[in-house]
Amino acid sequence: MAKVLVSDTIDQVGIDILSQVAQVDVKTGLPDEELIKIIPDYDALMLRSGTRVTQEIIEAGTQLKIIGRAGVGVDNIDVKAATRQGIIVVNSPEGNTIAAAEHALAMMLSLSRHIPAANESVKANKWDRKRFMGAEVYKKTLGVVGLGKIGSHVANVAKAMGMKLLAFDPFISQDRAEQLGCTLVDLDLLFSESDYITLHVPKTPETAHLINAEALAKMKPTTRIINCARGGIIDENALADAIASGQIAGAALDVFEEEPLGESKLRGLENVILTPHLGASTAEAQVNVAIDVAEQIRDVLLGLPARSAVNIPGLTPDVMEKLRPYLQLAETLGNLVGQLAGGRIERLTVRLQGELATNKSQPLVVASIKGLLSQALRERVNYVNAAIEAQERGIRVIETRDAAQRDYSGSIHLSAQGSMGEHSVTGVLLGDGEIRITDVDGFPINVPPSNYMLFTVHRDMPGIIGKIGSLLGGFNVNIASMQVGRKIVRGDAVMALSLDDPLPEGLLSEITKVAGIRDAYTVKL
Ligand SMILES: NC(=O)c1ccc[n+]([C@@H]2O[C@H](COP(=O)([O-])OP(=O)(O)OC[C@H]3O[C@@H](n4cnc5c(N)ncnc54)[C@H](O)[C@@H]3O)[C@@H](O)[C@H]2O)c1
Numbered sequence: 053m054a055k056v057l058v059s060d061t062i063d064q065v066g067i068d069i070l071s072q073v074a075q076v077d078v079k080t081g082l083p084d085e086e087l088i089k090i091i092p093d094y095d096a097l098m099l100r101s102g103t104r105v106t107q108e109i110i111e112a113g114t115q116l117k118i119i120g121r122a123g124v125g126v127d128n129i130d131v132k133a134a135t136r137q138g139i140i141v142v143n144s145p146e147g148n149t150i151a152a153a154e155h156a157l158a159m160m161l162s163l164s165r166h167i168p169a170a171n172e173s174v175k176a177n178k179w180d181r182k183r184f185m186g187a188e189v190y191k192k193t194l195g196v197v198g199l200g201k202i203g204s205h206v207a208n209v210a211k212a213m214g215m216k217l218l219a220f221d222p223f224i225s226q227d228r229a230e231q232l233g234c235t236l237v238d239l240d241l242l243f244s245e246s247d248y249i250t251l252h253v254p255k256t257p258e259t260a261h262l263i264n265a266e267a268l269a270k271m272k273p274t275t276r277i278i279n280c281a282r283g284g285i286i287d288e289n290a291l292a293d294a295i296a297s298g299q300i301a302g303a304a305l306d307v308f309e310e311e312p313l314g315e316s317k318l319r320g321l322e323n324v325i326l327t328p329h330l331g332a333s334t335a336e337a338q339v340n341v342a343i344d345v346a347e348q349i350r351d352v353l354l355g356l357p358a359r360s361a362v363n364i365p366g367l368t369p370d371v372m373e374k375l376r377p378y379l380q381l382a383e384t385l386g387n388l389v390g391q392l393a394g395g396r397i398e399r400l401t402v403r404l405q406g407e408l409a410t411n412k413s414q415p416l417v418v419a420s421i422k423g424l425l426s427q428a429l430r431e432r433v434n435y436v437n438a439a440i441e442a443q444e445r446g447i448r449v450i451e452t453r454d455a456a457q458r459d460y461s462g463s464i465h466l467s468a469q470g471s472m473g474e475h476s477v478t479g480v481l482l483g484d485g486e487i488r489i490t491d492v493d494g495f496p497i498n499v500p501p502s503n504y505m506l507f508t509v510h511r512d513m514p515g516i517i518g519k520i521g522s523l524l525g526g527f528n529v530n531i532a533s534m535q536v537g538r539k540i541v542r543g544d545a546v547m548a549l550s551l552d553d554p555l556p557e558g559l560l561s562e563i564t565k566v567a568g569i570r571d572a573y574t575v576k577l
C-alpha cells in the first residue's frame with residue numbers, strides 16, 4: 053500500500069480521502085533531519101506553509117511521486133528540484149481565496165478603527181474613546197497590487213463599500229480591470245494616490261521588497277498598507293521606520309520575511325496590526341484545500357492526472373482526456389525516432405499537423421521528449437521532468453505547427469538530429485484509436501508499432517525481402533508483419549518488420565552484410 057506523510061496540520065477530511073488508497077502518517081513539526089530520515093519511505097507528502105521542502109529533502113524522497121500543498125503558495129517547496137526528480141507538485145489554487153481576501157478586508161477595517169488596540173484597552177479596564185478616533189473607508193482610494201483571485205475579491209467587496217479602486221497588475225487586461233471597477237495605473241501613481249494599499253502578488257524576484265524606502269516615500273501620511281500575500285514583498289525595516297516617523301499611517305501584516313516573526317521593530321508600533329499567517333485559517337478554507345489536494349494525491353497514486361499540477365504546464369485532466377490517445381502516439385514516435393537516431397541527440401523537431409496544430413497541444417511536445425528520453429532514462433523520465441532533462445542534456449527542442457490537413461485530420465512528425473545522423477518519423481491515429489507509423493525517413497509506410505521491430509534502408513531490387521526473411525527464420529525469429537515503402541521503383545526503400553521475438557545478438561550485423569542493405573535498425577517499443 054502507498055504511504056503518505058502529512059507534515060502540517062490539515063483538516064481530517066483530507067486524511068479520510070488519502071486513507072482510501074494509502075497508509076497516512078501525520079507527523080507535524082518535524083525538524084529537517086528527521087524529515088530527511090523518514091521521507092524515503094513515502095510515496096507522497098502533503099503540507100501547508102509550515103514545512104520547508106528543500107532540495108535535500110526532495111533528493112532523499114526517492115519514492116516520492118507527488119508533493120501536495122494544501123493552499124496556494126508553493127514558495128516553501130523547491131519546485132525546481134521536485135521537477136528535476138519527476139515529482140508532481142500540486143496545490144489548491146482557489147480553496148482559500150475567500151478566506152485570504154476576507155482577512156485582508158478585516159485587516160483594513162481593523163486598521164481604520166483601531167479594533168485590536170481598542171479591544172486590548174477595554175480588556176485592561178479602560179474606557180478611552182478619544183484615543184481611538186478612526187477613519188472611514190467609504191470614498192477612500194484602495195490600491196490593489198495584484199488583481200488575481202484574491203485581489204479581485206477584495207476589489208469587489210471594497211467597491212461595494214464605496215471605495216475608489218486603483219490596481220497595478222501587468223498581466224491583467226484593461227477590460228478585466230474595468231469589469232472589477234478598477235483603474236489600471238502604474239505603481240508610482242498607485243503609491244502616491246492610495247489611502248489603502250493591499251498586496252496580492254506572489255513573491256518573485258520582481259515583487260521582492262516592492263514596498264521599500266523609496267516606495268514608502270511616495271505615499272501619503274494617511275496611507276495604510278495591508279499585506280496578506282507573502283513576507284518579503286515589504287522591506288519590514290523600512291516599513292517600521294516609515295510608520296514610526298509618520299511618513300505613512302500604519303500597516304497590517306499577516307506574512308513576514310521570516311516566519312515565525314523574530315525580533316522586529318514592528319512589534320512596538322501602535323499603528324501596526326500583526327497576525328500569524330492566518331489568511332487561510334478558516335474552517336471552510338481548510339476543508340476546501342484539504343479536499344482539493346488530498347483528491348489530487350489520491351488520483352496520482354492511482355495513476356490518474358492531477359488537476360492543479362504547478363509543474364506540468366497545460367496538462368489538466370480535460371486536456372489529458374482529449375489528448376490521451378495522441379499523447380501515446382507522440383511518446384511512441386519519440387521512442388522510435390530516438391532509437392533510430394541512436395547516440396547523443398542534439399536536436400528534436402516536433403511538427404504538429406492539422407487539428408493538432410493548436411497551443412493546447414503543447415503536452416504532445418512534452419510526450420515526444422518523454423518518449424525520446426525513455427531509452428536512456430526509463431521510468432525516471434515523466435511529464436514533469438522531460439523538458440528539463442532534455443534541456444540539461446543539451447537537446448534543442450524545436451516546435452512547429454502546421455494547420456493544413458494532409459491525409460489524416462491530425463499527425464505528428466518528429467525528426468531527431470544526433471551524433472549518428474538524422475532520422476524522422478510520422479504517425480497518426482486511425483478512427484479506432486490505433487497508432488499507425490506512416491513515414492520513416494521520408495519513405496511512406498503504414499505499420500502499427502509493435503514490441504520488437506526491424507527497419508532497413510535498402511536498394512529496391514528483387515531478392516532482398518526473401519534474404520531477410522530467411523535470415524530471421526534461420527534464427528527462429530517470427531515475422532508478424534512486413535511492409536516496404538519506396539519513393540521510386542528500384543530506388544531506395546524502407547522495410548519495416550514487426551517481430552514476435554527480439555533480434556538475437558549478432559543478427560543485425562548479419563542483416564547489414566546482405567547485398568543491397570544500406571542500414572538496419574532494431575527497435576524495442
Ligand atoms: N496569507 C495567507 O494565508 C494567504 C492565503 C492565500 C494566498 N496567499 C498569497 O496571496 C497571493 C495572491 O494569491 P492569489 O490566489 O490571488 O494568486 P493569483 O495568481 O490568482 O494572483 C496573483 C496576481 O498577481 C499578479 N502579479 C504577478 N506578478 C506581479 C507583479 N510583479 N506585479 C503586479 N502583479 C503581479 C498576477 O498577474 C496575478 O493576477 C499569493 O502570494 C498567495 O501565496 C496568502
Ligand SMILES: O=C(O)[C@H](O)COP(=O)(O)O
Nearest residue numbers: 100101102123124125332
Ligand atoms: O499560500 C497559501 O495558501 C497561504 O499562505 C496559506 O498558508 P497556510 O496553509 O500555511 O495557512
